[in-house]
Amino acid sequence: MIAARGLGRRFGDKRVLRGVDLDVADGAFAVVTGPNGSGKTTLLRLVAGLALPSEGELHVDVTRERIGLLAHDPLVYRELTALENLELYGRLYHVPERRERIGMLLERFGLWEARHERVAAYSRGMTQRLALCRVLLHDPQLLILDEPYTALDAQGAELLDAQLAELRGERTFLVSTHDPQRVRRLATSELSL
Amino acid sequence: MRRIPLPVLATASLVLVTLALALVFFVAPNDADQGFSQRIFYFHVSIAFTAYLCFGAGAWKALRHLWKRDPRADLESYVAVHQGVIFGVLVLLTGSIWAKISWGHWWVWSENQLVLFLVLFLFYAAYFMLRFSVDPGPQRANLSAVYALFGVVLVPVSFLAIRLSQSLIHPQVFTRHGPNFGGWILAAYIVSQVAVLVLAYTLYRVELAGKLLDVRLRELRLA
Amino acid sequence: MIRNGSGDWRRVSYLSDVGALTRKDLLLELRARDTLPAMLLFVAAVFVVFHFSLPAGSSRLAASGLLWVAIVFTALLALGRAFVPEREQRTLDALVLAPCDRSAIWLAKSLATLTFLAAAEIVALPLFELFFHGLRGSTVAGVALADLGICAVGTFVGATAVVTRARELLLPLLFLPLAIPLVIGGVGASVVHGPGRYLGFLGLYDLLFALLCWAAFEYVVVE
Numbered sequence: 001m002i003a004a005r006g007l008g009r010r011f012g013d014k015r016v017l018r019g020v021d022l023d024v025a026d027g028a029f030a031v032v033t034g035p036n037g038s039g040k041t042t043l044l045r046l047v048a049g050l051a052l053p054s055e056g057e058l059h060v061d062v063t064r065e066r067i068g069l070l071a072h073d074p075l076v077y078r079e080l081t082a083l084e085n086l087e088l089y090g091r092l093y094h095v096p097e098r099r100e101r102i103g104m105l106l107e108r109f110g111l112w113e114a115r116h117e118r119v120a121a122y123s124r125g126m127t128q129r130l131a132l133c134r135v136l137l138h139d140p141q142l143l144i145l146d147e148p149y150t151a152l153d154a155q156g157a158e159l160l161d162a163q164l165a166e167l168r169g170e171r172t173f174l175v176s177t178h179d180p181q182r183v184r185r186l187a188t189s190e191l192s193l
Numbered sequence: 194m195r196r197i198p199l200p201v202l203a204t205a206s207l208v209l210v211t212l213a214l215a216l217v218f219f220v221a222p223n224d225a226d227q228g229f230s231q232r233i234f235y236f237h238v239s240i241a242f243t244a245y246l247c248f249g250a251g252a253w254k255a256l257r258h259l260w261k262r263d264p265r266a267d268l269e270s271y272v273a274v275h276q277g278v279i280f281g282v283l284v285l286l287t288g289s290i291w292a293k294i295s296w297g298h299w300w301v302w303s304e305n306q307l308v309l310f311l312v313l314f315l316f317y318a319a320y321f322m323l324r325f326s327v328d329p330g331p332q333r334a335n336l337s338a339v340y341a342l343f344g345v346v347l348v349p350v351s352f353l354a355i356r357l358s359q360s361l362i363h364p365q366v367f368t369r370h371g372p373n374f375g376g377w378i379l380a381a382y383i384v385s386q387v388a389v390l391v392l393a394y395t396l397y398r399v400e401l402a403g404k405l406l407d408v409r410l411r412e413l414r415l416a
Numbered sequence: 417m418i419r420n421g422s423g424d425w426r427r428v429s430y431l432s433d434v435g436a437l438t439r440k441d442l443l444l445e446l447r448a449r450d451t452l453p454a455m456l457l458f459v460a461a462v463f464v465v466f467h468f469s470l471p472a473g474s475s476r477l478a479a480s481g482l483l484w485v486a487i488v489f490t491a492l493l494a495l496g497r498a499f500v501p502e503r504e505q506r507t508l509d510a511l512v513l514a515p516c517d518r519s520a521i522w523l524a525k526s527l528a529t530l531t532f533l534a535a536a537e538i539v540a541l542p543l544f545e546l547f548f549h550g551l552r553g554s555t556v557a558g559v560a561l562a563d564l565g566i567c568a569v570g571t572f573v574g575a576t577a578v579v580t581r582a583r584e585l586l587l588p589l590l591f592l593p594l595a596i597p598l599v600i601g602g603v604g605a606s607v608v609h610g611p612g613r614y615l616g617f618l619g620l621y622d623l624l625f626a627l628l629c630w631a632a633f634e635y636v637v638v639e
């Protein structure tokens with residue numbers, strides 16, 4: 001599903017990624033590890049299509065509507081409510097049976113009660129859980145998760161574990177983390193930057 | 194054209210510019226109204242045309258970058274626009290001198306071309322600010338290309354607007370006597386135009402070579 | 417290389433995407449309630465400044481001209497705020513990630529900004545008539561047409577400013593040269609006896625630049 005050869009990315013004079021080869025097959029669970037600043041986030045952004053590579057080749061065999069990205073930032077509008085945020089993304093991704101799916105996700109991640117509150121009032125853990133809802137809303141085939149456990153509270157982490165276990169094998173994962181222990185048992189391959 | 198070596202171009206520029214200066218200042222007859230001092234007009238027109246050509250070339254290269262992903266096109270577009278701005282400033286300078294000679298003021302709003310170049314100068318100056326506030330990379334190249342295209346669309350649109358505005362600001366009080374195209378006058382025009390074009394192309398090649406060297410050096414350093 | 421999904425329902429989905437995004441922007445402003453009130457206060461203050469800037473004996477037409485200065489700078493206020501939520505919360509990434517055409521982001525933001533600008537003008541124009549008189553039908557038509565160009569180009573430049581380091585600085589620098597033809601067209605429509613030419617020109621500007629912005633927006637937002 002993902003094939004990269006000699007991938008590189010520069011920001012000005014700083015080379016953040018260099019000569020990266022990557023192969024991720026359908027249904028695989030690829031983990032990317034490395035210290036801070038090794039370019040994990042950049043790699044994920046390249047695969048998601050948010051940035052163009054400075055060198056090398058990248059082929060991602062999936063259309064934009066089947067990709068889900070969990071980034072460092074939750075990518076939700078703080079002045080809107082959880083419901084309004086998911087409504088927006090639901091429309092943009094043409095999610096079928098939008099209302100039901102939103103309701104189902106909000107309940108699963110324990111945000112149903114707070115659905116009419118503005119995200120600005122949420123705790124960090126709640127916001128990250130909402131971000132997970134956003135990512136899963138359109139049932140993506142390729143899930144790109146950038147250090148997903150970082151901002152989660154205990155409840156959220158458990159929910160994520162359950163979600164990953166459930167989807168593993170049926171969906172393709174590209175997960176970056178600097179704590180590989182947590183996801184190692186799920187991983188089918190590991191790339192170290 | 195790329196195969197013409199730089200020393201040949203430099204020599205040609207020198208020869209042509211000298212020839213043009215000679216023709217303009219010594220051979221062409223005096224203008225009926227303004228006398229000797231009007232001669233700067235020969236260069237003013239040549240420089241203006243060259244500047245337009247540079248902006249057009251910049252836009253063409255920009256299109257090649259966006260459409261064909263030509264790897265050198267971004268740098269070529271930037272250098273072309275840069276030359277355009279340099280010659281644009283010269284248009285403003287020569288135009289200002291000519292305005293002082295013709296009407297006694299260093300600036301007149303009634304000259305459409307002058308006003309147009311002022312607007313273009315403002316726009317392309319912002320183009321440079323844009324380029325220097327983005328790190329080198331695919332996005333900077335794309336943004337520069339897009340704005341080079343905006344610039345070239347702005348040229349005719351602004352010209353039209355400025356022409357429309359002339360009836361707003363003040364009536365045409367000053368009339369300009371265009372030179373009569375006869376004999377040596379035509380020759381002086383043609384030679385000065387060719388001279389400026391060759392000069393511009395030489396400068397373009399020089400700057401492009403320098404920039405390509407910079408890029409190469411940077412790549413080597415990072416490798 | 418990421419392939420985008422294709423389908424016969426593309427056109428309908430484009431409009432629905434634009435609708436969803438515009439709705440989001442209008443909702444955000446409704447919650448924050450800061451841009452529109454600021455614009456109204458700003459415009460009123462500017463009019464008062466105009467009154468004191470126009471010496472006794474200035475023609476009534478001078479004020480009509482100044483109206484356009486007020487409009488452009490009030491628009492700049494709105495444009496500066498347009499992409500703030502996308503920048504501060506990095507939600508632009510989410511929008512670029514979405515399967516919608518990137519130009520839909522530009523169109524939606526332009527429509528939202530247009531709404532705010534129009535809302536401000538609904539108050540500003542009668543206020544102008546109250547203070548200075550001389551508001552004509554062609555002025556209002558000119559304002560309507562120029563608004564389209566201002567929002568189309570301004571939103572485009574606003575997005576560019578967001579992705580660069582210079583940010584707030586770059587917006588007026590890039591926007592004003594592009595807005596000069598609009599001001600010329602607008603002032604012409606406001607003061608001249610035969611405003612048709614100027615209104616036609618404004619329409620031409622809108623068409624050309626909207627097309628350019630629509631086609632080029634993709635290159636602004638992908639890094």
